[in-house]
Amino acid sequence: MTATADLQPELEAGLDALGIDRAHAPRLLAYLALLARWNATYNLTAVRDPREMVTRHLLDSLSFHAFVPDGALVDIGTGPGLPGIPLAIVRPGVDVTLVESNGKKTRFMRQALRELGLANARVAESRAESLPRSGAFGCLVARALGTLAELVRVGGHLIAPGGRLLAMKGRHPDDEIAALPEGWQVAAAHRLAVPGLDAERHLVVLTRLNDRTNQDQ
Template sequence: MSDALWQRQLETGLAEMGIELDQSQQRQLLAFLALLNKWNRAYNLTAVRDPHHMVSRQLLDSLSILPFVTTDHLLDVGAGGGLPGIPLAIVFPDKRFTLLDSNSKKTRFLTQCVLELGLGNVEVIHGRAESCDPQSRYRQISSRAFTALDNLVSWCGHLLANDGEFLAMKGQFPDDEVAALPAGWQVKSRHSLLVPGSDGERHLLTIDRTAQPQ
C-alpha cells in the first residue's frame, strides 16, 4: 500500500466530510495509521488488516464524531488501538484526551504513539474502567467497539459528570442494547454518521442520565 494512495484517500474523505485540516495534521494522521498497521501485526490492535480499508474504517470513522466533541477533556474508554482518541487528539490539539485500556500491550502501543507523534495533549492509562478513580469526572466519554451499552454505563457511569454524556459509536442502530439500558439512563440523541468509503451503517448515540442526582 503506497503512502500516496493513503494520502489521496484521506484528502478525498476529508473533503466529503467537510473537514479542513492542515498538512501537518494530515501527516500526523497518516503517521499514526502507519504505526497502527506496523504494530497490528504483533499486537492484534484492530481487526482491520486490509490496507485499502484503513483510512476509511480507522481514520475517517474516528473523525466522523468531530462535530459532537464539545468538551475540553474527553475520556476514551476501551481505547484499544487509539480509535477514536488519537485521531481526535491530532485534530484538536487544544483539547485534552485520556485514553484508558486494560490491555497492557495496547497501552504500550498508545504510549509509543504519543511519543512518536509528539501528542502532548494525550494521557494514557493502563487499567480497568471500574477501578479508575479520576480527580474530576468527565463531561464526555467516548466508546468505539468497546462493549454493550448497558455495560458501558454500568462500568463507566462513575467516571461521567452528572451533566455529562457518553458518545457511543456503533454500526447498525443497536435496538436491543438501547432496550437493555438500566434505569436512570437514556439515549439523548442518535445520529447517522457519514464515513466515506464505508459500506456499512455507522451511528453515534449520545447517552446521559434521565435525572440529576439530588
C-alpha cells in the same frame, strides 16, 4: 503493502467530506503507519491493509468529531487508540485519556503519543470500571465496546454532572436502548456517514435522567 503516503489523497477526500482540515492528514497518516508497523508483530487490530485502515479506523473514528465537546474526554476500551488518538489529532481543544488494560496496546499508544507529539492525550493502563477518576470527564466515548448498559456500568462513574456518553454503534440499537439501566436516557441518536464505508453507523448520546445541564440539548 500500500505505502501510507499513497493514501493521502484518499484520506484528504474523506476529511473534506467530514469537514475536517486537510492539514491534519500527515499526522493521521503517521499514526496509521506506526499502527500498521506494530500490527505486523503485535496483532493490535484485525484490519491489516493500510487502505482499509484509512476508512475503518481513521475516518470511522472521526465521523462523529462534530459531536465531541472541547474539554476532558475519556475513551474507554480504546485498543490501539481508536477513536481517541485521531480525535486528539484533529481536535486540539479536547484533552483525551485513553483507557486500555492490554499491555501491548498501551505500549503502542505511549510510543505513538511520543512520536506524534500529542500533548493533549495520555494513556491509562486500566480497566474502565477500575479507573479512580469518578466524575472527571465531560464526555465519554466508546467504539465497538459492549452494549449501552455495559458502557454505563463500566464507565458511567467517570462522567461529570452534565456530561455525556457517546457510543458508536452499527445499526440503530433499539434493543440496547430498551435495556438501559434506570437513571439514564437517550439524549440523541445520529446516523453517521463514514466516507468510503458502505455500512450503517450511528452515534447514540446518553445522559443521566433529570440532569438539568443536558435538558433541551
